[in-house]
Amino acid sequence: xxxxxxxxxxxxxxxxxxxxxxxxxxxxxxxxxxxxxxxxxxxxxxxxxxxxxxxxxxxxxxxxxxxxxxxxxxxxxxxxxxxxxxxxxxxxxxxxxxxxxxxxxxxxxxxxxxxxxxxxxxxxxxxxxxxxxxxxxxxxxxxxxxxxxxxxxxxxxxxxxxxxxxxxxxxxxxxxxxxxxxxxxxxxxxxxxxxxxxxxxxxxxxxxxxxxxxxxxxxxxxxxxxxxxxxxxxxxxxxxxxxxxxxxxxxxxxxxxxxxxxxxxxxxxxxxxxxxxxxxxxxxxxxxxxxxxxxxxxxxxxxxxxxxxxxxxxxxxxxxxxxxxxxxxxxxxxxxxxxxxxxxxxxxxxxxxxxxxxxxxxxxxxxxxxx
Numbered sequence: 091x092x093x094x095x096x097x098x099x100x101x102x103x104x105x106x107x108x109x110x111x112x113x114x115x116x117x118x119x120x121x122x123x124x125x126x127x128x129x130x131x132x133x134x135x136x137x138x139x140x141x142x143x144x145x146x147x148x149x150x151x152x153x154x155x156x157x158x159x160x161x162x163x164x165x166x167x168x169x170x171x172x173x174x175x176x177x178x179x180x181x182x183x184x185x186x187x188x189x190x191x192x193x194x195x196x197x198x199x200x201x202x203x204x205x206x207x208x209x210x211x212x213x214x215x216x217x218x219x220x221x222x223x224x225x226x227x228x229x230x231x232x233x234x235x236x237x238x239x240x241x242x243x244x245x246x247x248x249x250x251x252x253x254x255x256x257x258x259x260x261x262x263x264x265x266x267x268x269x270x271x272x273x274x275x276x277x278x279x280x281x282x283x284x285x286x287x288x289x290x291x292x293x294x295x296x297x298x299x300x301x302x303x304x305x306x307x308x309x310x311x312x313x314x315x316x317x318x319x320x321x322x323x324x325x326x327x328x329x330x331x332x333x334x335x336x337x338x339x340x341x342x343x344x345x346x347x348x349x350x351x352x353x354x355x356x357x358x359x360x361x362x363x364x365x366x367x368x369x370x371x372x373x374x375x376x377x378x379x380x381x382x383x384x385x386x387x388x389x390x391x392x393x394x395x396x397x398x399x400x401x402x403x404x405x406x407x408x409x410x411x412x413x414x415x416x417x418x419x420x421x422x423x424x425x426x427x428x429x430x431x432x433x434x435x436x437x438x439x440x441x442x443x444x445x446x447x448x449x450x451x452x453x454x455x456x457x458x459x460x461x
Contacts, residue, residue, distance in 0.1 A: 092174060092251035093119070093157065098117065099113060099149050101142060115151075123284060125278045126301045127286075127288070128140060128289075131306070138308075143162075149162055175254055176245030177245060177254045182258075184244070187228075190226070195209075197244060215243045219243045219246070235262060251283065271298055295316070311324060311327050323378065337377065338422070341374055341375065342372065350362045352377060352449065357395055361444035375449050375452050383446045385426075396442070398414035401434065409428060410427070
């Protein structure tokens with residue numbers, strides 16, 4: 091198996107002087123036998139990173155090492171077929187006129203593997219991805235999920251040390267996508283192959299990954315476990331991208347290293363476990379609060395101190411989601427058990443689980459030009 095070490099990796103389109111950086115100064119270590127996801131919105135650099143790892147693109151700066159061997163640098167790039175990697179594409183890229191067996195055996199034929207051994211490997215791999223007995227079918231006789239498994243089998247049969255996956259589930263419906271998430275994670279554990287996965291879907295990344303690299307604007311924002319990037323975001327960009335979040339305006343009355351007190355809507359709140367080093371006493375801040383960390387009640391109490399009015403309710407089966415408006419006009423989203431019911435127009439009082447919140451320096455939005 092194999093690990094990947096990326097140092098100071100950059101890629102510019104249109105030349106370095108154009109300022110169009112698809113990727114800038116990326117440092118990333120992907121350890122052997124891990125499921126690592128490159129996560130971010132369109133244009134963040136995640137697909138460029140994957141293509142650089144695959145050897146399809148030459149970097150303008152930096153290096154990529156696989157097991158301490160440099161495979162990419164501005165001076166040269168090892169060809170994709172000599173990297174010990176497999177690639178699964180978003181559109182499956184299976185040949186419609188070839189059977190499942192013929193699609194999967196193709197890589198072994200290129201490597202001149204003897205026919206008997208190749209057949210054994212193909213059948214074993216099809217069983218691994220739950221396609222046993224379907225080797226004689228054509229792709230148009232398969233479901234979308236089965237076609238995706240054919241693409242997986244074709245990459246796995248050549249026994250790569252690293253498998254690269256470029257949004258492979260995006261063309262599947264919601265139920266099938268959820269099922270394939272479980273299968274992919276189980277497959278990675280069974281094979282011990284290093285998976286590098288690209289997606290813009292936060293739920294997908296949280297469900298699948300050992301480590302998540304959150305990217306934005308061609309730069310790495312945070313690299314950590316799913317729990318770390320969701321509950322302890324490194325900055326406001328990560329907090330905003332990783333699921334639903336409210337940003338409450340406030341002011342810090344004690345800085346980093348002290349027992350922090352934050353003023354929200356004229357009231358003091360303590361218990362905030364995470365103030366960044368850049369947050370100082372007297373500074374305006376934005377408090378990142380997940381909807382599940384807001385609790386609603388009909389009566390004011392020592393915990394439920396922020397008054398608000400319910401403006402909207404959405405029933406989602408396993409939970410109810412409420413939009414509530416503070417007297418200042420700030421609108422928040424809160425999630426409750428479906429048996430906790432409030433009506434539109436009801437006055438409610440909010441409690442904040444401060445220990446699960448993150449506090450960031452407030453940055454004013456840039457002024458917009460008049461239309």
